[in-house]
Each structure stands twice: as structure tokens, then as C-alpha cells.
Amino acid sequence: MTAHQLKSEIVRKEQLAKDIIRLTLAAPEIAVRAIPGQFMMLKATDKMEPLLRRPFSIHQATSNGLVQILFKVVGAGSKFLADREQGDILDIVGPLGHGFDLPDDPSANLCLVGGGMGCAPLYFLTKRLLTNRLEGSLQLYLGATTAKELAVVKEDFENLGVKVFAATDDGSLGYHGFVTDLVAESLDKELRWQFYSCGPHPMMNKVARFCAAEKWPCQVSLETMMACGISACLGCTVRSSPAKLISSNKQFLHVCKDGPVFDSGDVAWTTAER
Amino acid sequence: MTAHQLKSEIVRKEQLAKDIIRLTLAAPEIAVRAIPGQFMMLKATDKMEPLLRRPFSIHQATSNGLVQILFKVVGAGSKFLADREQGDILDIVGPLGHGFDLPDDPSANLCLVGGGMGCAPLYFLTKRLLTNRLEGSLQLYLGATTAKELAVVKEDFENLGVKVFAATDDGSLGYHGFVTDLVAESLDKELRWQFYSCGPHPMMNKVARFCAAEKWPCQVSLETMMACGISACLGCTVRSSPAKLISSNKQFLHVCKDGPVFDSGDVAWTTAER
Amino acid sequence: MDHGREINLTTHIGGGLILRNPVMTASGTFGYGREFSDFVNLHHLGAVVVKGISLLPRSGNPPPRIVETTGGMLNAIGLENVGVEAFLRDKLPYLREIGTPVVVNILGDSLDDYAELAEILNDIDGISAIEVNISCPNVKQGGVAFGTDPGMVRAVTRAVKAKTSRPVIIKLSPNVTDITVTARAAEEGGADAVSLINTLIGMAIDHRTRTPRLANVIGGLSGPAIKPVALRMVWQTARAVKIPVIGIGGIMNAEDALEFLVAGAAAVQIGTANFVNPDTTERVVDGITRYLQESGCQALQEIIGTLRLC
Amino acid sequence: MDHGREINLTTHIGGGLILRNPVMTASGTFGYGREFSDFVNLHHLGAVVVKGISLLPRSGNPPPRIVETTGGMLNAIGLENVGVEAFLRDKLPYLREIGTPVVVNILGDSLDDYAELAEILNDIDGISAIEVNISCPNVKQGGVAFGTDPGMVRAVTRAVKAKTSRPVIIKLSPNVTDITVTARAAEEGGADAVSLINTLIGMAIDHRTRTPRLANVIGGLSGPAIKPVALRMVWQTARAVKIPVIGIGGIMNAEDALEFLVAGAAAVQIGTANFVNPDTTERVVDGITRYLQESGCQALQEIIGTLRLC
């Protein structure tokens, strides 16, 4: 795996909602290698504060050398990035980490579940899945707190020709409630599904439990604090599941290297440590 | 003396030269009290770096509640300020310090010598001197490295009806050489002069020596590192001259409180400590 | 949430001294109080700790005395101060009038200096407590800082306690292997409280001129850069001694102050932040109050030392 | 100025070991070298110091393990590492191929651990020096860190020296009252060099949940926030010992590195900066070279320890 550190120009900036931004970056070396589920580490200041880079999933990588990130402003680092303008240069490192494993079987039934900014890598994944000429069904669920956060990306997915099952906490768009409940209520349980999920930890936890009960394979994209993103600091650990501990003899997994995408059965879904 | 901490709007931003900026700030409480030679402490970040405020002389204070600063970009703090735009809000503290003492005698002959950004407080001083209906002569000398740094402010002074004797290090405007040499060569030594000077330390040192030799009174505006600007940290010391040490029993003076304007005879002109 | 609700912010900082709220100023960063009267309502503070006072006036170190570092600053003021006589004559009356508790920070070159200062201050009205800066060199014993040797800490504490009936706060140096050892030494010596941390010793160099950036070569590091170290030491100390602990170091806002309170500090002192925002102290009082209201607390005491280890 | 001019950047770091330039990586921040091969030409570095190795693999502390602070970060990795066997089998061959000097950082719970590691490594080709991390608790002696007690420092140094013919660098802990005491203890024990500083112990709290931000509660503070403390300790140590001193702590760029060299460091190690900019080490080499060219120096040695005190 080869990663690159680049000075990358912002070729487009889109304000999708009040605090949600999409940046399109010129990064040919990264775009050509990127796999859905991989991420990049962006320098989020020109000073020493915040000191560390910030990880963002690759939202899209195009054949003409562009990559996108889709992110929410939650603190100083994302604020800095949101304040950049078209033409500004960002220092980025990527592509990093272990992405989603695509199905070998073209007739697999795929179910994608995204919550909040978890939709970011799922867009790249959906595009890639669609190019692999799919025979099975592809079902996409997206959850958000409110319509405003969901509307724009929903449209983007629909433009790919995918039907979006939407859920919002406030009921302002689609199902009123958790996206996981919508999945449980509406998915055809007669079929065998391969799950792909990215979103808040509790949401993925529910998805993972649901899949475990149905014995469906499930890949989840996890987040942790990261200092380096390149498996040097060993800071980005999550606990292995008991099964994984036995099979690998590893008590911890590293999100930036073993992940961010894991088989949901490999990680311990303790919430205490988050 | 009353100082104020204000959220002050930038009502105008002028880029006078490549790295020289003038900001006009709405700060009625400061404008009404300001005395030429006083300064303000500006918060030069919205984060923790640079941590400390930065001191800037009051370049002008108007009766309609505006103050100006004129500054050069030399590091992170001044860069931050230079990147602000009209309509942005700055956190400022002022007016601070002991300014220039205006002449009691309306017929005094006044000589102002500014070097580099030292012209900033001299503009405010000149305006104030002119309003005090002057009988004696007012001679103004300004030095800079090159014409571009001098041109704009020179014009401003000329618009007040004052003739500017200009000197540039590269000879691109006015006298080719140090402004202090121009003073020595052109000033009428038959008269008794009251000097006011602000600029680089070595320049003021020369002015001070020149005045001492002629036994002319001379006020200088000094710069030091400052943490607080309000005489709390005791960090902004300069050494007293031997004479001052004897008269006051103080080994050190504090620039933010005893100054920034001092009688040139009160301070020790050691350059080693700077 | 009833935002108008009155919160009991009072806190005991030892020797019977109760502050109306836990926000104090840190010595050397708030002058003698008056310097901040344009920016802060001094009545709203828990206590004002004044610049360190010695028996005789001191003129301090030559310049440069301060330099900025990443997230912090180094100072080598050299304990410049007006001396105890001028302090009592020129500075204290103003503070006495304000009525906010005044803590006098003292420093000396020898045990006798500290004892004499304590004795002088004991007779004076309007002094609520004495804070002893032990990060000074013991001139009589080879110049090692009092604060780095438990035996000397005990001795200084005893010497001061013997001469005063006021609460005595020992201000600990962080430049030690184990702060709980010096904290316990202070406690054994009879201290009513400990405050920590004083500055970490640091240095900066101008690589072009190859000279130190401070005339004194080394100086004290303060500001947000040191907050993690300060918080760790406060937490360790609060578990090691029974007397109140006052937390200091890099507190810039109410959130930072709350971290120290949760770690076990009975009160906090705010230093470098006063330079950055002269109204910090008052803002921290407001911020703590708001936080307590929002979390449904009735009193500050409900959060002190409540760190949960899982 | 002739910018193409060759500058002699070599430097001695003790025990006869000469590096082609003074820029090393700091243990635990550069993996086992390979992790940075996409970003840095490893041939251009003075030496690679690998992640601390113990006799047996360690899985380290539970998450969260890192938290950012102002100008720095806290880590409580818990010395996770693959163990010496896997290191020699899976990691060393790659580095050996590169040819850049490899310094193996070792850690243990007891004197015996250190001695055994030194013995194992002594027989191995492609190891240029051993760096001993003594900021670990001595499990057999109540868990006090080896690095805080001069007697233990001397003992560890002797134990390691007795088992290896390689240069031994003792990596000092900054969490001590007087770093020159532990530095001299290492020198007395036979150390070929000392490196400093390791991280300062710190802590961070989430005031809302009232829980520590690190599962381990306390962690090591690194990054630019600690640079002033590191620089001061390096300066003090360089004056106190005769063996080479390697400077570490908050070095982000060539200017920072030059400050340490001027203070007396024979070489520097770069830690946290590798996370911020993975190409930092190479950039620092370039920056030092450029500075020496611009100041008309022929060799690095012309600036080491040249701090002028006025």
C-alpha cells in the first residue's frame, strides 16, 4: 500500500447545509489508488493548534484525479477546513487504512446503512459497487437528525439510480425514528444480506447485533482518535471481540491499519471506552 | 487612567503596501480618551497561538469614535490581523500607557523623527500638535527602507499641511541614507528643538544622542515584548539611565506603564539587551 | 433548567477561610488587583492573590524577561516587587476597601525572611491568608529551591506557621520528582492548604544569534501548554493530602477550571490567562455558575473531586 | 553563499558511533521505520530509533490512548510492542537493508529484563546502538520508575552495559527534580550517551462526564508545548556530563532542532512532529544544512554547544 503526502488544491467547495461541507481536492496520486472506506489525514491548521491532523473518509475519488471529503463542523479542525476556500491548498496524506471488502459474488444482496456523516464513505462504496455490475439487490438506508442534513446527499445517491430509505430523528424526512429500526422493519429477511455500515458508534452497534442475530456478514467503518493515521503512534486502538482475540491473539486492533473497516464480529462493542 | 476591553468592528481595511496594513476600528470609548503615543493590545488569534495579545500604537483617534492602527506584518500575530476583513470583530484593550507630553509653550519648535512603523503614532501626534494652534515651527522627518513603505503615509502627513523630509535606505524616495543623518544635515541648529521620535531602537538611540549633545529635550516611544500591557506581568522592562536610577531609585522602567513614551534621558541606551 | 437559581459557590480553602467562589487570581499575574479594576469587578472574585512580596523591594532581572512559546510563555521577572513596607502602605488599602479576600504571596532567601514576613503580615488587617512561594532559591543552602526538598518545605511551613495565625497556603513547585512528597511535607509542617503548580522551568534560544531569549537564560513556563502537567499533579496531590488543594496552571476558561475542580481542587487560580483576556477571572466565575445550573447542581461542592475512574 | 557546498553534518553520539547527520527519530513515533517509507527517504536520516521493545509482546493500554492538548498530545499507549523475537524476525530485516543506523529502544519491568534484552540484541547484526527507556516502573521495587532514582539509573545502565558491546544510550525521564543527577548517574554507570527528554506526565479530564480522557488516567505529554522544558534540561545536562547528549522534545522544524544543537545536543530526535508532518525528519536535515550553508559553516560541529551567555 502506498500513501502520499500532497499539497492539494481545493477545486470546489460546497456548503451542503449549515455545518456540512463538501470539498473537492486535486489529488491524482490518491484518487487513482483509493478504495471505498479508506481515509485521508488532513492538516487542519497552518499553526500548531490543533496540532494533529484530522481523519476524513474518502467520499469520492474520480478517474480525473479528484477526491472529495464530506464533513461536519464539530470543532477547531473541521472549522479550519470549512473556512478554506476554492483555490486554497491543503496538506493531505492518503489513501490510508483498510477499506471495504467488495463482494466476490456478483449476485450478493447488499445492504448499506449510514448515519450522519457515515454517508460519506458509503457514497464512494455505492459507486464502486454499481460499476461492478450488480445482479443482487442493493438496499441503501440513510439516517440523520433532520431533513436538512440528509436532503443533499440523498439526492446524490438517487442520481446514481439508487433508492434511498431515509430516516430522521425528527421525522422531517422519511421514517420518523432511528435508521436501524427502519432497517429492521423494512428489510426482506428472507434474503441473505451483506451489510456495510458507517455512522455513530451506537448505530453501528445495533446494526452489528442485528446482523449477528441473522448471521449476516457485516462490515463497519469505525472512528477513534488518531494521531498519525499511518500505524506509527499505536493510539487508534479498539478492543478485539473475544472471537477475534482467540483467533488472532490480539487484544486490540488498530483502526488506521486493521481498519477503519472491520468485520463487525471482530470488534468488541463495548461503549464504555468511547 | 481608564482602559477598556472592547469587541471592536473593523470598519475599514487599507493595504498600504505589500506588508503594511491600516485598520480603522470602531472603538468610541478608546477614541475619546486616547492620547498620542498610547497603544492598544489586540488579540491576534481566536485560538491559543499566538497566545499573547500584540501591542500597537494608536495611529489616529477621531471624534466620531474611530481608532486606527498602522502595522507591518512581521510574524503570526500581525499576519492574523492582516488577514481580517472589514466587518470582522477584534478584541482590543486600550488606551494604554503613557503617551507623548505635548509642549506647554505654543511657540516651541518641534521636530518629529519617525522610522519604519514609527510613523504610526507620529501621525496622531502631528494632528494633535496642529490642533493646539502652533506658533513655533514643526519639522517632520520620516525614514523607511524604500519608497513603497513611505509613500502613502507621507501623503497623509502632507494632507495635514506638513512638509515631510523623507529618507530611504535605498534612495528611492527623498534623501538616500538614514533619516538621522538627514536630520543632522538639515535641521536648523540655531533654534531650540523639542524632539519626538519613534522607530527602530538604533535610530532612536542616535536621535537621543544627538539631542543630548545639543541639550534638546527628546521624547522617544519604546518597544519591548509585552505580555499584558497593563502593568501586571512586569515583563516589559527597560533599564533606567544612570541619572534616572539616581533620581528615582528604580533600576528598571516598565514600557507599558512608565512608557511607551519616555524622556530619552531616562532610559539606558544599551543595545545588548534587545 | 432554572438559570436564575442561586448556586452555592462557597468553598473552604483551609484554616477556616471560606471563599464566596473558587476563582482566585494567581500571584504575579494580577498585579495588586487595582490593575484589573477596569476589566473585572473585583467584588466578584473568590480571592485576590497579590504579586509575591519580599522583605525589601527587588528590582528583578534584566530584560528580556518574557518570551512566548507554543501555547505558553516563559517569564524571568526575577520576583520584582515593591517590598512589604510599600505594599502595606501603597497597595493593600485599595484591596482592603474592595473587601474581597486578599492573599499575600511571600518569598524569601532564607527561613528567617519567610518568618519575618509572616510576622509582619500577621498584625495587619485585611489579609485573609498567606501564600508561601517556595520556588525560590535558599541562598543560605547553596541556592537549591526550598520547594524541591521535603525537609526544607516542612521547615518553611513551620517557620511561617509559627509566626502567623492566618491560614497558610504553601505554593508547590512542579519541578520535582514526586509532588505528593512535598505536598505531604507541607501538610506535616502544618500548612492549611497547598496551591499548585508554580511554573515549570524552561528555556528558549534564538538560534540565529545563539543567545538565550531571556537575559536570565532560564524562566518559568506557564499557560495552556502546562495544563496537562498541572492537572495531573493536582489530582495526585488531592489524593495524597487531607488539606485543601488549590489548582493552578494553564486555566483559560471555565471548562479548564472545572477539570481542576473535578480532579479534586477546592479552588483554582488563574494566571497567564489574565494577560490574554483581562476579564478571564470573572468569566470563569460565570461559566462555572452556568455549568452547575445546567447540570442541576445546587452547590459547587457537588463536583469537587468527583472524577470517576472506570 | 554557495548553496551547493557540501557541509559535514556528521556527529558522534558516543561509543564510537558516528551518524551521517544529527537527525534521529524518537522511539514510539516512527514505528519500525517502514511505516514512513512513503514519506521519507530513510537513507537521509541520521538514525532510526524504533518503537520500544520488550522481551515479550505487550498489547498495551485500553483505549482511549491519546488526547490532544494545547500545543501537544498525551499518550498512554502502554508500551504496546511486538516483543523482541518478532522484532528481530519481522521488523529488523527491512531496516538492515536500508543501511541507516538502527537504534533499538528497550524497556523492561526489572533489571533482569533489561540485561536479557541487551544480551539478545548484542548478537544481532544491523543494530548500531541500544537506547534504554528508563521511564518504566520497576515492578520489583514498588513500581517507581527506574528513571527517577539515580541509584536505579546507575544499576540499569551497568546491567545493560555488562551485556552488550554496542553503544548504550540512556533515555532520561524529565519527571525528576534535577535531571543532571540522573544524567550523571547514567554516566557513572557507563552510558555512552544520554537522550532526553521522554514525555512529561500529564492528564486530561472531560469535565462533562467527569472521567479521565485517557483510559489509563495519566499519560505522557509530548509536542511543542514541552519544548521549553526539554531545551532547558538538555542545556543543563550538556553542561553536567561529558558524554554526548541527544536532544528530544517538541522539535517541529529545523529551527527547533538548531536550538537544541546550540544548547549542546550532539544530535536530536523527532517525535510527535512525525505525526503532524510525516516528512519532518528529512525536512529538518535539509533545514539544518541550509542554515549552516547560509551562516558560512563548514561543519555541524561548529554550532553544537555554542550558546553564548552574556
Ligand SMILES: Cc1cc2nc3c(=O)[nH]c(=O)nc-3n(C[C@H](O)[C@H](O)[C@H](O)COP(=O)(O)OP(=O)(O)OC[C@H]3O[C@@H](n4cnc5c(N)ncnc54)[C@H](O)[C@@H]3O)c2cc1C
Ligand atoms: C477513519 C475516520 C474517518 C472519518 N471520516 C469522517 C468524514 O468523512 N466526515 C466527517 O465529518 N467526520 C469524519 N471523521 C471524524 C472526524 O475525524 C472528526 O470529526 C474530526 O477529526 C474532528 O476534528 P475537530 O478538530 O473539528 O473537532 P475536535 O474539537 O477535535 O473534536 C470534536 C469531536 O470530534 C472527536 N474527534 C476529534 N478528533 C478526532 C479524530 N482524530 N478521530 C476521531 N474523532 C475525533 C472528538 O472526540 C470530539 O467529540 C472520521 C474519523 C475517522 C477516524
Ligand SMILES: Cc1cc2nc3c(=O)[nH]c(=O)nc-3n(C[C@H](O)[C@H](O)[C@H](O)COP(=O)(O)OP(=O)(O)OC[C@H]3O[C@@H](n4cnc5c(N)ncnc54)[C@H](O)[C@@H]3O)c2cc1C
Ligand atoms: C508600545 C508598542 C507599540 C507598537 N506599535 C506598533 C505599530 O504601531 N505598528 C507596528 O507595525 N508595530 C508596532 N509595534 C510592534 C508590534 O507589537 C510587533 O510587531 C508585533 O507584536 C509582532 O507580532 P507578531 O506575532 O506579528 O510577530 P512575532 O512572530 O511575535 O515576532 C516578530 C518580531 O516582532 C517582535 N515582537 C513580537 N512580539 C512583540 C511584542 N509584544 N512587543 C514588541 N515586539 C514584539 C519579535 O521580537 C520579533 O522580532 C509596537 C510595539 C509596542 C511595544
Ligand SMILES: Cc1cc2nc3c(=O)[nH]c(=O)nc-3n(C[C@H](O)[C@H](O)[C@H](O)COP(=O)(O)O)c2cc1C
Ligand atoms: C509573569 C508571571 C509572574 C509570576 N510571579 C509569581 C510570583 O511572584 N509568585 C508566585 O508564587 N508565582 C508567580 N507566578 C506563577 C503563577 O502564579 C502561576 O503559578 C503560574 O503562572 C501557572 O499558572 P498559569 O499557567 O495560569 O499562568 C508568575 C507567573 C507569571 C506568568
Ligand SMILES: Cc1cc2nc3c(=O)[nH]c(=O)nc-3n(C[C@H](O)[C@H](O)[C@H](O)COP(=O)(O)O)c2cc1C
Ligand atoms: C505515541 C508515542 C509513543 C512513544 N513511545 C515511546 C517508547 O516506546 N519508548 C520511548 O522511549 N519513548 C517513547 N515516546 C517518547 C518519545 O520518543 C519522545 O521522547 C517524546 O515524545 C518527546 O518528543 P516529541 O515532543 O518530539 O514527541 C513516545 C511518544 C509518543 C508521542
Ligand code: FES
Ligand atoms: S492513528 Fe497512529 S497508529 Fe493509528
Ligand code: FES
Ligand atoms: S507588559 Fe505586562 S507589565 Fe508591561
